[in-house]
Amino acid sequence: MPFRLCLPDPGLPALLLFICGWLACIGPAWGTHIVGGEMELVHTSGSSYTLVLNLYIDAVNGSASALDGDLTASIFEKGSNRRMANVLLPLASNTFVNYTNPACTKPTLSTRKLVYSRNITLAADTYDSPQGYYVAVERCCRNVSIGNIVAPSNAAQTFYLEFPAVVRRGRPFLDSTPRIFPALADYACVNELFYYEFGGVDPDGDSLVYSLVTPLNGHADNNVPKPAVAAPAPYAPITWSPSPPPIPGVPIRPPLGTLNQIPGSPTLAIDPATGRLTVRPLDQGLFAFGVSCSEYRRGEKIGEVRRDFQLMVLSCPFNTKPKVLLLPNPASKVPYRPGRDTLHLTPGSNRCVRLRFTDSDPRSQLSLSLHPVNFAGLLPNFTTATSGLVRSPGAPDTLTATLCFPECFDTRDRVFLLDVVVADDGCSLPKRDTVRVAFTAVPPPNSPSTITTTAGPTQPLRVRVGDLVSFDVIASDPDNDPLQLEMTGQGFNPSTLGATLSQGTVGNQQHGRFTWRVDCPAVGADSVRNFQFTAVSAPCNAREAVTITVPVVVRYANHPPVLVSDVQPPKAGEPIPLVELPLGRQYTATFSGTDADRDGLTLTATGSSLDGNGGFDLASAGMRFTPTNGTGGATGAFHWDVSCAAANLHRDLVVTFQLIDATCRPLPQVQQVRFRVKSPDSLEVKLYNVITPNRDGQNDEFRLPDLPVNFCDRQFMSIKIFTRWGQPVFESPDRDFHWPGQGSGGLYYYFVTYTDGRKYRGWLEVIP
Known part of the structure; x- marks a missing residue:
């Protein structure tokens, strides 16, 4: 659809006409598309990461070519500009960005968020440079109607982030870059203060510091709007529009630059700690701006994410700020005086105050909210409606509400500060009025609870292994506060010994039943077991406890069998x-x-x-x-x-x-x-070594009668007789063998074995 930035009118003042020319008033033209974006690198596990590009495009004036199916990110080593990898990022999602206040929707402002992502691996032996690394994606072009840069239709964007090495001093160094930056879908109004929470969060808990930077143009242009890969750094910045020539009687505008990207009073600024953008713009138009988010760990910068975006400034109807008054009690007609009065809330006193809030604009929808200043936790509550319409047919001029402080509120001798805020539904952002209420509060007094048992007057209880011990525990509270019974042991856990405490409410008392079958785990060096029973109440959410102890002596003696x-x-x-x-x-x-x-x-x-x-x-x-x-x-x-x-x-x-x-x-x-x-009796083993085979009946044969007898698995296996040259001459498996010699004298050797591994050997001389 055609888009016109401003329409000259003969009645316009000369300054406005000049500004309109300075902002390049144009006739019908098709814009390009890029609104802004940022990159993220998210650690998933081990050496796995997800690389993400969030790209925002103009859904009203963008061309169809804006919807890229993929974009390429290039990773470089910072110290050398060496290209490490090119990563093709496919389109993962395509959604619209919502307004902060949907009622302020303008048909000329609609933004899409395109998310490109891919899982990548950053190996420790590759991405270990101490200087770190950077990632870049280059794409052209920006919206043609941007008024604070030169030739916006040919101005590109370089999306850029820096990340550290994934290993330091031989150990993994895990880091995810800042992420979850809210998209800017709102517009600002001329001469109205505009603010927006533009900060991100860091999943590692690192410190984030924000600053304004000049957006990067890089190397892409109309001729090559989508480079195949990103070129290495440096990346040229965009060129700011020149300052208008001076006009007599009109204050000279400072030149546009990093610290004056959107002219205003104040000019565009960002809170370095929170990332909150603020500006009171002086001119209508579309303005590009850049933000850097630096990441610090233990005081050392480890990464950076740059974010480009644009802000539309419109001429809006004037919105009057609403007003809120605080009346301390129903009888008072004197408003509360912030900074001078203090509400003192005491037991028995009225703890409610009335509020009146209004707005001079017709058809204003107002809403109340509370914001604690110097405390956290419990808040007062509204007992009546906190929103409504004023100055509309049938609607009142002033609304009222009642704010009541809970009885349990306890400021503990301090003065608490509470902001009561009324906001209208004005565009583009609501206006607010705040009453800061100082108050002290004292809760009602609390009486202590009581706790008793039916364990008997004689203590400690004396038990043996196998005995069943049981008694009742009764707790009551004079203020009828709800009670709960707890059981603990001094130096032991009762449940590990099998002890139980069942409980229930009887009237205004809490009754518990203690049961324990004494078993061996209860027997120890110290046989005394101190069971502690505690009655716990929580008046005004503050824990109150009273404890009673029942000692039990486990008697145990054992005589050896x-x-x-x-x-x-x-x-x-x-x-x-x-x-x-x-x-x-x-x-x-x-x-x-x-x-x-x-x-x-x-x-x-x-x-x-x-x-x-x-x-x-x-x-x-x-x-x-x-x-x-x-x-x-x-x-x-x-x-x-x-x-x-x-x-x-x-x-x-x-x-x-x-x-x-x-x-x-x-x-x-x-x-x-x-x-x-x-074993059978055996004679001492004797080994003979001489025989005389002359047939005289004396020592004619070689025998070994004194060898061990056969017994179970100890059996005689064999005897072998050899000549002195190793030639076998005799062998027998019989323990009662007889060998008469070889017929001629000489020296022989024998070898005896048994089945159990025993061996006997010796020599034998045969004398004819």
Whole structure:
């Protein structure tokens, strides 16, 4: 649609006509599109980030070409301008930006927000430059009707942000740039103060500092409106429009620049801490401006986001500021005097005040709001309507409201300040009137609660393991404040011991039922358990508590059980009795245990070893143990069938018999017995080394009668006889072998082996 910035009129003053020419009054023309925008870099996890471009376009005068399906962001190293990556950002969303006050909507002002984004990876071994990095997107062109820059239809924008290295001193350095900047969809009115919260937030809690900067133009233009990639810095700024020539009798305007981007009284400014924009513009038109948001961590600048935008200034109908009066009580007709009067709110006094508010403009919609100045938390409340229409047919000239301070308000000997604000619905921003109310408040007195128990007059309570302890806890409050019972323990958590406290309200009392089945966790070095019961009330949201303690002594004593058996006691000098039996025998033993405390008893038998290098399964050695367990007594029968199964284990077998009492702190009793399979008696091994095969009946054959006899898995395997040159001359698997010699004298060698790995070797001389 055609757009005309201003229409000359013969009745206009000369200054206004000149300003209209200075702002480049134009005939019908199609604007381009870009309103402004900013970039964001959001850390998601690890080395993953999301790169975002928020682009705002003119939805009224923009061309169809404004809706790019994607834009390309280029990442550079700051220290060298080295290009690190080009990131294609696809369009993710397309929405309208809402007015602060929808009633002030103007058909000539409509803005779309286009969001372009993509997930990227910033690897620690790549993005580690101490100077940091910057990202840029270049796009042309701005709205043709912008009046404070030269050739706006050929003026581009460079969207720019800086971010730090993702690793510092070998450790990850995580950072997200400031974000969630509110879009500027409102317009300003000539000679009216305009303000707007233009600040962002930082997800890392870094400090943000705002300042005005000259918007960047960069390298794009009408010929190349959408470069394939952004060029490296530096980026040329836009060119401010020249100052108008002086007019006699008219104050000279300062030239446009970074600190005078929108002429006004005051000129455009931004609060460095909050990002709030303020300006009282002098001229009608469309104005571009730039803002920088710098990010600081521990006093060091680590990043920066630049934001370009534009502000439309219109000639608006004059809006008179509304007025509000405060009357201290219903009988008073004297208004409250801010800065001089103080309201004193005491128990039993009237805690409500009346408000009158009005506006001289016709058809004004007024609304009241409260803003605490030097306190937080509880606020007074309106008991009547806080908004309404004045000076309209059928509507009153003045509205009234009642403001009441809660009974619990407590200023604690301080003077609190509260702003009562009335606002109209004027455009583009409402006007306000404020009454600052100073007040003190004292809440009603509070009587302490009481708490008792039915635990009995004799304390501490004395209990044993297994006892059930129960009693009632009763709390009441003289002021009938709601009560809640709490249970704690001195140095312990009652719930871990199985103690519970159920409660309910009976009349104006809070009743609790304490129940505890005393169990082993209650037994400790300090057997006294102090249970604390607290009645909690919250008059005026202030915690009040009264506590009572019930001590409980857990009595516990345990006598060790007694284990006896019919096993023969050990011989002198031996710590463990030894049972040694030959193959084929049977052995039995009985064990019995008693306990004076009548605790449950358990008898067990396990195979072990003298050196502690592993046990054995009783059944594998021909052993079995049959216990009969019970309360206060237990018996057990041990049986051993002596066989090669035990002998083949090649060691003494130790069986550990244990009697365990089932109580909180058991005192087990242990008896060990050593078992051994007796081998057949064997003579001392003798190895002969001379024979004389002369048939005289004396020493004619080589034999080894004193070798170990065969026993279980210890069996004779073979004998081999060799000449002195290693030639075999005799071999036999018979333990009772006979070798008469080789027919001629000489020296021979023999080698004897058993199945259990035993070996015997020697030499033999044959003398004919």
